[in-house]
Amino acid sequence: MVVVARVLGTVTTAGAPFFDHAILRFKLIWKADSSRKTQFLVKSKSAFSHLRTQSKRS
Numbered sequence: 144m145v146v147v148a149r150v151l152g153t154v155t156t157a158g159a160p161f162f163d164h165a166i167l168r169f170k171l172i173w174k175a176d177s178s179r180k181t182q183f184l185v186k187s188k189s190a191f192s193h194l195r196t197q198s199k200r201s
Contacts, residue, residue: 165190 165187 169187
């Protein structure tokens with residue numbers, strides 16, 4: 144959980160509106176079963192990687 148919090152923190156400093164959406168998804172999925180938590184973490188990693196790629200280009 145610490146790693147996820149740190150990653151989300153870096154998105155906040157970028158001022159990306161994606162952060163609010165990510166937090167909302169995180170809260171909703173956290174209430175679901177553990178297998179969905181794992182899926183969320185995997186999806187988040189790919190989404191954050193995409194976001195980082197975009198920020199490097201600009």
